[in-house]
């Protein structure tokens with residue numbers, strides 16, 4: 164029988180592991196080692212559950228709940244987020260516990276009805292509302308569009324636990340439930356990967372929500388998200404990291420992403436990387452078609468310079484590059500500089516098209532140069548790209564002094 168894991172006095176993790184998940188949110192976000200769907204059980208005078216899990220794992224969640232409360236009834240189910248990884252088990256839960264009262268934000272109630280085609284006796288909650296469950300009280304804070312319209316978090320007043328739902332999540336799929344079992348670097352890298360792929364477009368809202376949380380002045384002993392490990396030892400660090408992510412806090416880092424058939428654009432990318440590296444910048448170079456989108460998004464989050472290259476295919480940029488630029492246009496990036504580059508044969512406008520897309524994505528062009536190469540770059544051409552990269556790198560490094 165699957166057991167619950169106690170995380171504080173009268174508070175239990177009753178979530179599940181999805182060890183085989185490799186593509187989170189459909190095929191949009193590849194992940195390396197699976198994930199967890201975290202749900203929590205609070206045993207007080209009125210027993211309360213925070214979130215459910217994906218439908219296929221719901222029997223496991225119910226086993227964990229019963230390992231603590233046996234056949235006792237559950238009084239409240241808090242639906243912090245309607246996305247199916249946290250609400251998929253809702254209908255089964257309500258069959259098992261028909262007297263439980265479900266709670267959600269206004270948007271959450273509407274989405275739940277549109278997803279599960281049935282009216283349930285939802286109680287609507289908004290920021291500041293409280294639910295007294297015995298000695299403990301839950302206080303709700305809505306966080307609309309971080310990252311769906313309905314997301315909210317719940318604070319357990321006496322235990323000082325912030326159930327944060329998707330916020331502060333990461334895909335660390337482990338039997339260990341707390342951050343203290345892992346090094347800080349690993350936890351923050353995983354949190355950054357998650358943020359860049361799920362939350363990045365909502366940075367302004369994240370920054371405001373962090374301000375709102377700070378003003379509440381809540382003592383926080385744990386941040387318990389809906390994916391991955393619970394933050395206990397590194398709470399200050401993850402809050403600071405989110406502040407950085409939300410404002411696109413940029414490092415002296417260049418990310419070069421390209422697509423190339425006959426290696427000409429690739430050679431340009433690598434020459435530019437050499438020059439930027441000589442200037443002291445950290446440089447990441449990726450061929451789009453063989454690199455996970457998720458990794459590229461993570462590296463773009465804190466890059467200062469973004470160079471996008473493509474050869475010319477039927478008078479257009481490569482489809483992978485067009486798709487990436489479309490994605491960048493949804494990210495509302497701030498403070499980034501960029502430029503297009505690429506080799507062409509008989510249609511020379513691809514680089515201009517890339518530059519236009521970069522501008523549309525809110526990325527400032529770092530130079531007026533059109534980095535367009537007709538057919539094969541010679542050794543001299545590549546030396547010039549490298550020298551140009553070094554000059555650009557020096558300029559960007561000097562801007563941050």
Ligand code: FEO
Nearest residue numbers: 244246248329389
């Ligand atoms: Fe983890 Fe927005 O679902």
